[in-house]
Each structure stands twice: as structure tokens, then as C-alpha cells.
Amino acid sequence: MKTTPLRSFPPAGPRLPGRWAVLPAAVLAGAALGGGYGALKTPEYAATSHVIVVPAGRTDPAGAVGFAQAYGRVATDIAVTGDAQVWAGVTAGTLRRSVTAETSPDAPMISITARSAKPAEAVAMADGVARALILDSAHVAGSTGVKVVRFSRATKPVDPVSPSAPLAALVGGCAGGLLGGLALLVRPRRAAARDEARHSRQAGAAAVPAPAAAAHQPETV
Numbered sequence: 001m002k003t004t005p006l007r008s009f010p011p012a013g014p015r016l017p018g019r020w021a022v023l024p025a026a027v028l029a030g031a032a033l034g035g036g037y038g039a040l041k042t043p044e045y046a047a048t049s050h051v052i053v054v055p056a057g058r059t060d061p062a063g064a065v066g067f068a069q070a071y072g073r074v075a076t077d078i079a080v081t082g083d084a085q086v087w088a089g090v091t092a093g094t095l096r097r098s099v100t101a102e103t104s105p106d107a108p109m110i111s112i113t114a115r116s117a118k119p120a121e122a123v124a125m126a127d128g129v130a131r132a133l134i135l136d137s138a139h140v141a142g143s144t145g146v147k148v149v150r151f152s153r154a155t156k157p158v159d160p161v162s163p164s165a166p167l168a169a170l171v172g173g174c175a176g177g178l179l180g181g182l183a184l185l186v187r188p189r190r191a192a193a194r195d196e197a198r199h200s201r202q203a204g205a206a207a208v209p210a211p212a213a214a215a216h217q218p219e220t221v
Helices: 019-040 061-073 075-081 084-088 092-098 119-139 165-207
Strands: 045-055 099-104 107-116 146-152
Touching (some): 061 075, 061 099, 061 146, 075 084, 075 092, 075 099, 075 119, 084 092, 084 119, 092 099, 092 107, 099 119, 107 119, 119 146
Antiparallel strands (some): 045 107, 045 146, 099 107
């Protein structure tokens, strides 16, 4: 009678954390990265100056809205070619990177926003671009029939517009949780594919017929 040797199993080690541990770990990692970014990043301030386009003669008031859209698109170009660099005390490249202009579809108003690490510099850039638009429109008012006038000056910002460290940590935690959730969704599919491949290999091995025991026994007379 043949006896099958008993298999020896290795001693059970410490239980590994489940796959759901990936989610809190990802949240904590994202919060740490976001908080570190918010703490190390230089605060940025924004100042906004407003100008309005008005008819200079018999121009249709509705046409002022169209000219406001046009001036909004070329605001930084006019500022660079004008004296806004001198008034703001920055280079042309800084003006292009730091200043944006927004217009309204139903009002001839242009909002000029400048961002800088220094509140006073943000104010100087916004007012400098607005002043450049006013002077440029005055030079061509005879042909355009409109002119740009100041509506409100930029005020010195008190609070930064860049995210604080707690807010950056919150955003980073949310992003980490999202990535961790996606990883949990992808991992079961890979595990299922590995299990299916292992089962198919085991089924193939079981299908091979084992040699008959009688074939190895000698014949008796």
C-alpha cells in the first residue's frame, strides 16, 4: 500500500493589510504632498482695474461692446508697446505672463487683472495696462469713434489668491483618494486574470491521465 507523504506548510506569518488599505494611504499621501506644496509656494496676490468703452461721437452704443471685445483681446499687446512697462516697473515678459483681460458679452467693460507675489506690484501692473489702453484709444478715437475711460482703479489686495496650505492639503487628499479608488478598481481585474490563468493551468494538469499502477507490476505465472 502506497502512502502519500504529508506536505509541510510554512508557519503563518503576520497578516498583510487588505487591499482597501490602499485608499487611506493614498489620501494621506495626497494630503501631505498638497499641504507641502501650499506651505512652500510663494503667496500670489491679484489686483483688478476696470475700464469702459464709450462712444466718442455719433457711434452706435452697441458698437462700443464690439470695440470692448477687441480691446480686451489686444490689451497686453497694447500695454507692451505702450508705457505700461515703465509705469508698472516690470518687463514686457512679466506683463504678458501676469496680466489677463476679461470682457462682458453685453456690456462695454474690460476687467484687467494682474497677479504678483507683491500686492503693490499687482496694483501697478493692472493700473498701468488700463492707462495704456486709455491713451491708445485716445490716439485712434477719430477713426474708431470710441474711447476708453477709467471706471475704477485697482485696490491693493490684502489676502492672497493662491491656495493656502490647509486648502492645498484638502485638494491633495481628494486627488489621492480618487487615484486610490481607481487603483482599487483596476487591481481586482488583474487579480481575476491571474486566478483564471492559474485555474486553467491546474485544469490542464489534471486532464493528463496518470499511468496505471498495474502497468508497473510484474506478471505472475
